[in-house]
Amino acid sequence: MAELLRTHPLQAWSTALERLPDTVGITAEPFVAMAVVRLGAAASEALDAALPTVPNTWAQHGTGRAVWLGPDEWLLSSTTETPEQLEARIRAAVVPLGGSVTDVSAQRIGLRLTGARVRDVLAKGCSIDLHPRVFGRGNSAQTLLGQAGVVLLALSDVGDDFLVLVRASFAGYLADWLLDAALEFTPTHDS
Amino acid sequence: MQLIECPWCGPREEVEFHYGGQAHVPYPDAPAEVSDEEWAHYVFFRDNTKGRFAERWCHSAGCRRWFNAIRDTATYRFESVHRLDAPQPHATELARSRRSTAP
Incomplete structure (x- = not known):
């Protein structure tokens, strides 16, 4: 049987994304392991690194991140573990407390948006206030970007670094949408 | 478009929300014993x-x-939002506010 190679859903967009100027840089993040944890809020301190309990925030969690998705729901990611290792590690910690964990590594992919104008690009299809005064590093939001549901993470305190987690089947749509939204900040050459 | 205040996330655009009908409709205590008519009233x-x-x-x-x-x-304005674990607004309070908006 032929070996099935995992391909990135945005492979076909890689040249178009590379052509963008630094002020509206968009790069597809490599795959990371992700897991959704459901755990009563009172028990959220149980994991070795505490989960964020303030709505719409994220915190560093080992090599990855812990994102608040709901009062009893978090998205954990890890850049060094395989999805199986991450799920097993979290399961050992939360199942005795009545929680559950599900591997969702294949659900979302990350798009890293860096540059001075990415906030203007995001603002074209996102209604929440992204000014660093209210959406600085550590904030997150689950919202709509264009027509796609996304998890938006602020990685910088000056509003020039965002991570957009989007469902893999929406990634192509969102990449097209972002390229279109970035058009006005992209220098065009007649030659 | 109006903003709706989510009790968890704060004000967000209306398109992010879905309507779920009337709140606080009590589930029958003994669903197997109610008549068809009473069940239809509960459901519809x-x-x-x-x-x-x-x-x-x-x-x-x-x-x-x-x-x-x-x-x-009548005005589409959201007066208040409550988490599900919050006590339900008192019936008389709703009735009083209803009267105050009557023409």
Whole structure:
């Protein structure tokens, strides 16, 4: 049987994304392991690194991140573990407390948006206030970007670094949408 | 477009929410014993209030949590939002506010 190679859903967009100027840089993040944890809020301190309990925030969690998705729901990611290792590690910690964990590594992919104008690009299809005064590093939001549901993470305190987690089947749509939204900040050459 | 205040996420655009109908409709204590007519009333019959109305809403594009809201059906204004674990607004309070908006 032929070996099935995992391909990135945005492979076909890689040249178009590379052509963008630094002020509206968009790069597809490599795959990371992700897991959704459901755990009563009172028990959220149980994991070795505490989960964020303030709505719409994220915190560093080992090599990855812990994102608040709901009062009893978090998205954990890890850049060094395989999805199986991450799920097993979290399961050992939360199942005795009545929680559950599900591997969702294949659900979302990350798009890293860096540059001075990415906030203007995001603002074209996102209604929440992204000014660093209210959406600085550590904030997150689950919202709509264009027509796609996304998890938006602020990685910088000056509003020039965002991570957009989007469902893999929406990634192509969102990449097209972002390229279109970035058009006005992209220098065009007649030659 | 109006902003709806999600009790968890704060004000968000209306398109992120879904409507869930009238809130606080009690499930029958003994569903197997009610008559067909009573069951039909439980399943299909809802108030059609003009004025303040207790409703269920879901922040489906955000935290995906259900919550209760008091909305004025005449002006579309959201008067207040409540988490599901919050006590339900007192019936007389709703009735009083209903009278105050009557023409």
